[in-house]
Amino acid sequence: MCGITGIMVTGDNQVDQSALRLMTEQIAHRGPDADGFFFGAGVALGHRRLSIIDVDGGHQPMLSRDERVVVSYNGEIYNFQQLRRELEALGHHFTSHSDTEVLLASYLEWGRECVTRLRGMFAFALWDSRSRELFLARDRLGIKPLYFANLADGTFIFGSELKALMVYPGISRKMRIDALEDFMALGYVPDPKSILDGVEQLSPGYTLTVNRETGQQRQMPYWSLDVVTPAIAGGQPDELLERLEEAVKLRMIADVPLGAFLSGGLDSSTIVGLMSRNNPEPVETCSIGSDDPLFDESGHAQLVADHFGTHHRMRLVSAKDSSLLDVMASVYDEPFADLSALPTYRVCALAREKVKVALSGDGGDELFAGYRRHRFHMLEEELRSRIPLGIRRPVFSALAAVYPKLDGAPRFMRAKSTFEALARSSAEAYFQSVSKTPDSVRLKLYSRKMSDRLFGYHPQERFTKLATEVSDAHPLSIIQYIDFKTYLPGDILTKVDRASMAHSLEVRVPILDHKFVEWGLRLDPETRIRDGIGKAVFKDATRGFVPNSIIDRPKKGFNVPAANWLREELAGEVRNLAASERLLDTGLFSRKAMQKMVDEHLEQKRDHHTSLWSLLMLERSMEQLDLSYA
Template sequence: MCGITGFVNLQNGFDRAEASQTLDRMCRVITHRGPDDQGVLVTDQVALGMRRLSIIDLAGGHQPIFNEDGTVAVIFNGEIYNYREIKRELEARGHRFRTNSDTETIVHAYEEYGFDCVDHFRGMFAFAIWDERARRLFIARDRVGKKPLYYTLTPQRSLIFGSELKALLEHPEVEREIDYAALDAYLTFGYVPDPLCIFRRVRKLPPGHRLIFANGEIKIEQYWDFDYCPIEGRSEEEWIEELRACLEDAVRVRLIADVPLGAFLSGGVDSSTVVGLMARAGVRPVKTFSIGFNEDSYNELKYARLAAKRFETDHHEFIVTPSICQIVDDLAWHFDEPFADSSAIPTYMVSKMARDYVTVVLSGDGGDELFAGYTRYAVDSRRAVFERLPRPLRRGVMQPVSRFLPHGFWGRNYLYNIALDSLDRYIDNVSVFTALAKEKLYSDDLKARLRQAGADATALFRERAAKMCADDSINRLLYLDSKTYLPGDILVKVDRMSMAVSLEARAPLLDHRLIELVGRIPPELKLKDGKLKYIFKRAVEGIVPPEILHRPKQGFGVPIDEWINAQLREQIRDTLMSSRARQRGYISLSYVQTLLEEHENGRRDHSTRLWALFMLEKWARLFVDGEGDRARASFERFAPVASSG
């Protein structure tokens, strides 16, 4: 696990000494992703750098890694779990390996298969290959989006890329002009979905895509996608047997490591399944890590303890209290872009605790998007009945009435939601600030900027939805979440918070072979008679304790609603109502005042909205006002001196 960064200018080139200094800054600012080593390659036109967290081939995995004659170089962030099989195939074809690392497999696979080398890799990855003979940079990101990749093509024709946005910002050609379409998307969904970035000229390479940079031009291609093509005629038991075997294999291949390994254990079905399969695979005892709260409604420790006892793990726990919110500036620094998922707090703390014992953890991420585990899928299924009402009634009567009703009127939001078509209804369901709320929240200036740019946060969702091949409602929603919420929120949260403490997190439930299998399972076996994750739970019967298997769904959240009204009350009010927030001109502070008063008085739970606004202001102070420069200096005190490569 590493962090990669670099830049290429094939037309104008650059001063080698200046390029080396710039690259060193770009590497050092992501030292947390790889504290063990730094490697660089600098020529007159190419600068590649990486920070390494040593996991496999501790002695021989120094990057960049080259092919036999030194004309192809790779820097790599991630893990290739089937690298040994690929290595044997390539050696049989005449390739000569110098190391036992999975990174070198990428170089030779590229030589053998070209851009299609990505089709052969099973794992999580973001890598960059410089091909000296072809004068070409090749970048690829894994199928699901576990590993991040930012890039920009500057007016000076430099392609600049990196695992984190902060690495790009160290390059003098990268500008910090806010992309208001991305800001709109953030306030709508609580995260900035790919390919958008909060800064206008920067983009994120989407999952399952590759980028080729040659002759000063960028070409982006998609090489993989979620495919929902259910197969009929197989029995439920046949699906269960194949699914269980695939789950066991997905966990087994992720146990490869030359360093200590453990697992996150929340007490839910997904993480309990992963830990149970680790124990079955012979990991004894599994080191497990759990987070709890003093607030009973959010505390899952009793279920985590039950699973830990069942699987005889070496179990560790940490209680999160409101005082932990003092780390909010650190969180904003690590996310680079505004990010509103408050479960980042326990994710950071459980990662920090785990890092004291292990270097690699397995997690249960992805199970809800893969097997239909969110309660909103059942809610959407129930509300679909209103689509039978004539559209003129819904659009011409119900929607205008809902808009006319005053803010806070009982049933206003529900009436608006059920009057929408299916896709709009789901977008409304997953929004932090709905279309109704944004009419009040946005300042006139922001509304004008968005109209001028033709920006619409829902356009990205509509674009994703247009690519769905599924003809049933459940698989359509699973596809949409797997292309938006999963890579934009869940995987960003886990990557940034684990990497903040130099911990590698692996997600076996997002193995692409498992995903392809689940895409063939009929949707009625995923959500059956209102039962979420039906086929998944059937497959893990006998592995996961029944008390966990049949418990109600509980999200991995924090009691932020209570904290905002108590320990965080003054901090959030002072931040959101400050003159600095007012001067930004994004939002109506009178509406924010209304949200604060309603939440403080207990009339409405606005915790998600207030936290989103709070994190936006925290981000702006770091990355717009320049406070991040001081934060960077603090983090860099611990960065080792760069090595040359």
């Protein structure tokens, strides 16, 4: 795992070498083992290396034998050995045992189409002096990040993290208004946007080609999820476990110590079990325990560790870990409001004490419909399918308007959100179900200036567009498609990448092997949610392999007791929000509305913890990046 940076200038301009070195230094945590630089005519590439495969070889940036092509690469190509054999048969010769050299040879042999042959996680930049083009690519699911910007003087810069770009002279520090709205709604900034005006993320499954002579830029998709084609035959439990085991075995290739996260949930337990079955020595596993019994899963993790005979370590941390508040802004750069980022950061630190690579169970809920919102959406969808929207919208909107919001009541009494969902289209309803701050609350927070500058933009437009792309798919497959395009890369994978890289730890995600994903999303949707139970086919596949008590227990998640935390340890921080100069000086927020939200939460009249946490993270990120909005 590594970090990459680069600069391309126009005409006879020369690359600022000191700027590239400074950019690369900002992401030293992504690769503490070595750095490297390439300086050519108008183009420069930087690299920070975390040595995983071919520790002594594979240094980057790596040049082709004729020195006309050079690559800087972040990630792992798990099928590099197979590709190497294929390339050797075509006449290529290798001087190292690294996947980087295989990537370089793949480009020399197949050109830009090489990305379609890669199986892994990656973000890379490749300069081809023959065509005078810079070629960038990002993996299919968005496991590895890549930011880029076009500056006013024609300079093109890129880097693995936003902090690498922020030190380049002349970079914009103005917030992008629609990205701010996205963040307040979702808790993250979805690609291809960033929080900065003028800086973008390369979307998962895309390539970007930049011609130095003409300045022309082309973004092209090279992969897409297929959720429309009718379900494939098969999908028996044995086949699922066999396919996942193959993905796990590929990700166990490493020349450094390797382990796994073990939360005690079904996904991580299955990954650990498959690793144990393919490793002669006990697998190194680790988990974080909480001092709050309501949020502690360490007992379940220990049960799985005993079952598979792993070498397990657990560390108890406070559920109310306020020391990480400022650290999160530094780690994530952009505002990021997933509260599970805090325990994720801690478990990555624990893992790095023993290993350099860890496997995780991320992606199982997205692939096999394991979230509670999936089940609720499908229940609502049954009624939506029977009553036209033209009738539902006025009827259920009226019911929602008069029904009180009962945050603390039993779930069956909280009908207001259900009425609101039934009054919307399917995509609109799903957007609201994943929102950190719903429309009714968010719009009250904004000033007239914010509302005017949005020009009618609403974040649910992306959800509606994505749903339209696969409108012929099963309703469950549609919302899973939306998850794979938004929540998975924007939240889950961003969370794990930044938290792990902050500790120079590589995390591999077998469930998100693109071949396994392609197969899993083609299974009959009825096998994912059956009789109101999510991940049904995955549970069938693991029964008899993972303890039943793990399979059958309710999903808990990797969370913290945020509502009370913000009323107790962080009450002072919450009170200060209503007078935050960083937020209020933008002119985008209403002081009165913020004060009301703070008072309602502290006085336990309403639970606003997700919105307040988003505002706290926004404030810290604005300070970290010195952001403004004029």
